[in-house]
Amino acid sequence: MEDDGMILNLVWNGEDRETDDDAQEAPPAVMKGHGRKRVSVIPGDEELPPAKKSKVDKRAGKRSGKERRVPRGMVTDAINGPGDLGDAVGNGVAYEGLGKQEKPMARAQVAGRRERAAKGATVGAEGAREFVNRHVVQPEEAADVASAVAQMLALDKKYVGDEYFTSEKKCKLKAVKKGQTSKGEGGPRRKSAAERFAGWEHRPCKEAAKDWGDLGLADSLSCHLKACGFKAPQKLQSAAIPAVLSGRDVLMAAGPGAGKTLAYLAPIVHDLQAQEPRISRGEGTHAVVLCPSREACSAVGDVLAVLLKRYHWLTGGHFTGTDNRGHEKARLRKGTTVVVATVSRLLDHMENTAAFRVNELRWLVIDQCGRQLDSRLDAKVRIAQRRLQEGLESAGNPRQRMVVATGWLHQKLPRFVSWALQSPICVGVRPEAREGERCVFLEAEGGMGIVVDDGPAAGKSGMAGMSRKARRQIGMSGASKVWGERGGGQRGRGAGKGWAGR
Ligand SMILES: Nc1ncnc2c1ncn2[C@@H]1O[C@H](COP(=O)(O)OP(=O)(O)OP(=O)(O)O)[C@@H](O)[C@H]1O
Incomplete structure (x- = not known):
């Protein structure tokens, strides 16, 4: 998905919002991006501004697919499909190019994700972004967000870089990671596999x-x-x-x-x-x-x-x-x-x-x-x-x-x-x-074992991130990236190397 890149390009200019209510009171803020990209930020539950008419190619007499969705001046590389639209609205970012049919679709996706999180399902990295961005970290959500943020930190370190998160947000991330809410209350902790x-x-x-x-x-x-x-x-x-x-x-x-x-x-x-x-x-x-x-x-x-x-x-x-x-x-x-x-x-x-x-x-x-x-x-x-x-x-x-x-x-x-x-x-x-973990660190002599990731959503870049993390945090100099496309022999050798801790 391209939305990572999009988010990194944005600079937060609005006030931090604590809850949904605050979010509703906050006036729409403007996010500036690199180059000519412009995005409006609106509280997620408010009405979206009316969609601007997209530019019509008069010579062709009809609008192309991209133009229909994203008019001139908007973030063009961020919207690739309904999933991205859902993220956009979920993050409080409304694209002015949203069509009439796309708005409800995007809203439905966000609602679905909220519902899943409310039911206690593990929210993925996308869900975590949504919650962290909106500062809607309720005690019952904290554990899910914590696990998703942990994944996010592991798989997508850049996302929580200085560019995007303010220091206050970073503190909140830390609090959430410890299983607490932003207000310092203890949230329910997800049971470890050993407890289960x-x-x-x-x-x-x-x-x-x-x-x-x-x-x-x-x-x-x-x-x-x-x-x-x-x-x-x-x-x-x-x-x-x-x-x-x-x-x-x-x-x-x-x-x-x-x-x-x-x-x-x-x-x-x-x-x-x-x-x-x-x-x-x-x-x-x-x-x-x-x-x-x-x-x-x-x-x-x-x-x-x-x-x-x-x-x-x-x-x-x-x-x-x-x-x-x-x-x-x-x-x-x-x-x-x-x-x-x-x-x-x-x-x-x-x-x-x-x-x-x-x-x-x-x-x-x-x-x-x-x-x-x-x-x-x-x-x-x-x-x-x-x-x-x-x-x-x-x-x-x-x-x-x-x-x-x-x-x-x-x-x-x-x-x-x-x-x-x-x-x-x-x-x-x-x-x-x-x-919910996609990776298993096996114990090994001289440190932890190879970093592996078997989740279907995890791509090669995710694994490269995990491998870097292993090198940095665990001190493994030869953490191997192992994925399905590699031949069995390579995977075996990788595994051997990782476990030996070389
Ligand atoms: N004891 C061993 N010595 C040398 N090579 C081995 C040994 N055990 C397994 N291998 C090799 O390691 C590779 C990976 O093994 P295998 O496919 O069994 O892993 P796996 O854990 O089942 O992986 P997956 O979850 O992808 O199925 C294979 O090429 C296999 O031949």
Whole structure:
């Protein structure tokens, strides 16, 4: 979005407003910008000034798209779509070029955002800007604003630079960050993940084991892992594999490239290969891995295929809907020991493929859980888990073991995990981590670990900011930026570098 740039260009000339009421009394102030850009500031709840008629291109006989929205002399680079209009009005900035249809649309967006914040939803950076700009920091909003401002500080440092915020506003930001309102009253503090997960066991990822065998994996699997190029386990894997092997439910939270896939697949393969008598294809599916997307499924499927090469009697496959449904059915009919699927495709097969047997299920993994929750797949995941559970109960088999892997402590995660897992072991979750965080700082020798960010809204520039912050605040000289477009190898190397604290 371009609005960051726009906001940085503005200089605040009006009086600071404490509340909505004050805001309404304050006369419209004028913001000056660089160059010829001019913007009027009006209290957000007042009537907007009537829209000026935009310039008509007489020669063409009609108005172009940009001209229709933004007449001559206005901020042209700030309005790109309805979202920007919403921000503009939310920030108390009215563009004189707002059309009749755009005004209500923008107002509705702002109202929607306020409503969400009032309901206690985490307001994003945009929401934080809105509240901080308008000085409407009520006690009940403080926690949300604090978390959003923290994100904003981390991701968008420039925004709170001297250019825009007055010193008074900075003080308020500090107060808000401490969980207080501008009037010094204590606001409700957002519960940390540790508080939410009170009573659950937390295991830090401090040391990497020297050998796979030290983690309790079978010798054949340890040798195979080494032969496949995984010389030694990483820190997350060293903490997570014994936890998964212990038979308890596990929540593992670490950013992309931490090696979560291997951390849950290796114990599953260890468990399945050790079954006596040997598992046969005809017995159906013994493990299901749910991923949020086709790409994620195929990435997990690739690692699984590598691990299963050593054990010819175990089969694996991914089911995402890209393949012909008939082919998928045929594969399930023959038997697939480990199924990697999107939740929609899994439900589809559970409903329509009679040959899909899951009554012997031993493992259920929900990978990239934060992303699944963000894509509102949680309802489907709950349905799938309940049906799988019913199948096991009807066959008189014990409950399957659960692993939830996530790179993002999504705000819905504590609740979902409480529902899905039974007294789990939490691996990699910082005790002071707050839900809604998109990054997880893993503990490491010589400081904190790599800075990672798995949130879909976070771009590369956001990650560059985070990496700078890590370097400055944590003193990590080699904080690595890791994102999806980078190849797996690069991500792995980045992760290794970050964790080693070099
Ligand atoms: N022990 C290891 N030694 C060397 N490389 C490893 C090890 N474990 C994982 N890797 C490599 O690190 C890269 C990232 O691993 P992986 O995809 O499992 O991370 P992830 O935490 O699951 O990330 P995402 O959340 O994006 O799925 C992969 O290329 C993988 O092959």
